[in-house]
Amino acid sequence: MAHPQYTQLVPGRVAAIIPVSDITIASAAYRSIFGLKQTFQNGDPVGYMILEGGAAELHLSLQPDHNAPKFNVAHMLVSDAAQAHKACEAQGFRIIKALKDQDYGLRSFVFADHDGNRIDVGQTL
Known part of the structure; x- marks a missing residue:
């Protein structure tokens, strides 16, 4: 229940x-797969970047010693999950969960990017 004050x-x-770990490689991969455009960057060398496309906004933070967790860090809806799946494979992203039509109304898969960050991708059926 919401607190009345809020x-x-x-x-x-x-x-x-x-x-x-490498913002140049990561931004190129996400831009290539999802058609995102760079809208902001900060630092010299660049340590933070914002990529946008459609309703999506993805922020990349340079963390050279990053160790990815074993859980999904984001969920992204796309117009064509099969196309996104192929593009992720072509980019060298590891597929964690295969493309599958789920009983909750999504065609989905999970990938790990070059840094091991897991992202769940879905398409509404």
Whole structure:
């Protein structure tokens, strides 16, 4: 139950921050697969970058010593999960869970990017 003092609070944008060991390689891969465009970068050398496309916003944070967790760090809806699956494989991303039509109404799969970050990708059926 919401606390009465916060009932007027309306959340705004929320974006996943993905830690990466090489921001140039990671941004090129995500841009290639999902058609995202770079809209912001910070630092010299670049240590933080924002990629956007459609309703998606993905933030990349340079973390050279990053150790990826064994759980999904983000969920992304796409218009064509099969196409995204092929593009992830072509980019060298490891497929953690195979492309499958789920009983909860999504065609989905899970990939691990070059840094081991797991992202669940789904398409509404």
